């Protein structure tokens with residue numbers, strides 16, 4: 001986080017993108033994987049990879065604004081990542097604050113709104129407070145929605161939703177007849193957001209790792225071996241171009 005990265009260059013929104021509304025995924029979700037391997041290849045500690053990965057976040061947010069993406073959901077820390085050595089967990093959970101300290105003013109001036117999904121309650125106070133501050137400060141912005149999945153797990157999200165639904169049923173706020181897929185979506189962390197159109201996973205693994213299990217039902221998947229710190233606007237564009245070639249049928253013909 002020591003270097004200063006040229007950021008959004010204050011390009012007005014809705015300009016300089018070459019895709020029509022229809023061709024651009026409205027919601028892109030990214031599993032930002034490969035930080036540890038990137039560092040190991042260079043003989044560096046894993047945490048150096050996480051720090052380098054922050055620079056990629058900046059680049060990809062900039063690209064998402066440029067290409068008029070509406071929602072960008074970034075898998076930042078999973079409910080399973082607590083299994084890692086404590087110093088690594090501590091470093092990862094300090095990065096949101098460092099990122100926001102450096103870039104929040106530019107995000108604000110570029111009309112970016114920040115949100116978070118996951119179990120915020122179990123995060124360290126400094127992480128939670130930095131995110132909450134950014135959410136509050138960007139609440140009225142209506143450009144790119146930058147959504148951090150932090151202490152996020154798909155199964156835990158669904159389980160929480162089930163508990164809330166049962167509780168609402170017990171209190172007669174919800175009846176079994178009213179329960180349909182739309183209603184379930186409203187109980188998830190992503191309530192009100194469109195499902196992702198495109199899922200990108202860097203780092204070569206081809207799995208979901210408990211990410212957005214409900215929401216990815218009809219999402220297009222795009223995988224690359226490129227490690228997250230090496231991921232660039234060029235790769236991102238490549239994913240968008242491939243998305244454009246896909247024929248989404250949703251079970252139809």
Ligand code: IPE
Pocket residue numbers: 032033034035036037038076077078081092203
């Ligand atoms: C992804 O990179 C970042 C987080 C999970 C927080 P990794 O740390 O998983 O990197 P690899 O997969 O070990 O290379």
Ligand code: IPE
Pocket residue numbers: 031032033034075076077078081205207209
């Ligand atoms: C997924 O990456 C979680 C994030 C990118 C935050 P992991 O590196 O934790 O996934 P696995 O362990 O390889 O499945």
Ligand code: MG
Pocket residue numbers: 033034035203
């Ligand atoms: Mg990994």
